[in-house]
Amino acid sequence: MRPLLLVRKQGVYGSLQDQGRYGYRAYGVPTAGAMDRRSFQASHLILGHTDNETSLELFIGGFEFEALAEATYVLTGAESICLVNGLPIEMWKTFQLKKGDRLTIQRVVKGAILYLTPYGGFQAEQQLGSRSCFPLGHMGESLQKGHILYGQSVASSTKTRGLYAPYRPQFESHRVVRAFKGPHFHLFSIESQQQFIETTFQFVSGNRMGYYLKGGVLQLQQPRDILSEATQFGTIQVPKSGEPIVLMADAQTVGGYPIIATVHEDDLDQIAQMRRLDTVKFTLMEV
Structure with a gap:
């Protein structure tokens, strides 16, 4: 694992989520996992992931991250204003962060949840076969200022990949x-x-x-x-x-x-x- 992002500013709520924790509902353990599975899965398809990789699920906005290493990312989900070093970037399309860059999830325009995913996915301890955060079950932790997010030691991709606008989900009021x-x-x-x-x-x-x-x-x-x-x-x-x-x-x-x-x-x-x-x-x- 290698450190990817430092949480400089904490927004409403953020947590690491994968596809969910299956096979334990009979014991009272919820599935958890991504709330908007369509946007979550789209992020991993864009990055070419085939395994159950992990994304950062963010509610509403107000987050800021500092890049600790060079890596490729994609943002999917709610229509949001997202900036790298103060300049707007397009969602649903891969982008690169270099060490020291600042990524800001300023605010959400339509919808409520967005997903930030690095190439290779975020890394965290697996509990009952999943990295999904479930605080009530003491599995994982919600995002806090000062947290460091880790990823795989994989080279960033220089190719731009994304989802054409007509195929992106729309979230009206x-x-x-x-x-x-x-x-x-x-x-x-x-x-x-x-x-x-x-x-x-x-x-x-x-x-x-x-x-x-x-x-x-x-x-x-x-x-x-x-x-x-x-x-x-x-x-x-x-x-x-x-x-x-x-x-x-x-x-x-x-x-x-x-x-x-x-x-x-x-x-x-x-x-x-x-x-x-x-x-x-x-x-x-x-x-």
Whole structure:
């Protein structure tokens, strides 16, 4: 391993993530991994990676890094203003940093999450077969000012690679997201079932565990206790407040709130990229 980047300024939240920690959900360990898997996977395709390499997942912006060695990188995900030594660089296309260069993730324009990936990926200790950070399970650490990020001892690539603009995902402030009926959909009142598919919900807060939505109060036909059931990334639970919560990558593996629906796997990236006050409308799919 060799030191690649020094964290000079800490933004909202950053952590190392790979494709996730599989095979341990039966023991209560979430999969974790990249929230926007499409942007994450695109970064590794651009760099030509074939293994489960690791990226730095950054929320919103406000980060600054100092290069400690020469290396090739790519930035993917949310549309952001990114600078090298004060000059703007294009996302979704490889760029080089030399020792002493400053990389600034100034702010996010559309979306919420971006991925910084070096050629060869970042290096960190593997825990249960993954380098994904999961602080609640004491696996890895979230990014802090003064942290040094390490990479492989590989030569930087001089060839420019990238993804053409028409193929880059777009993250608008309003989304229409596909979902499947959950195991408790039939327990909700007819009015709440209709409200779920007709209401435009607004994202008000959240983190890697869950996104909280407002827009309508969903109610069961009659109050009842629900046995805890398995949950997953994309499960939409409805607590007693009646306001839905979309479970995200670090969420618990079981839950006792009624599950009204589950987000289609191919639309999870759109949910993950929501930022405060963005809106979403759900459309139900047949199994």
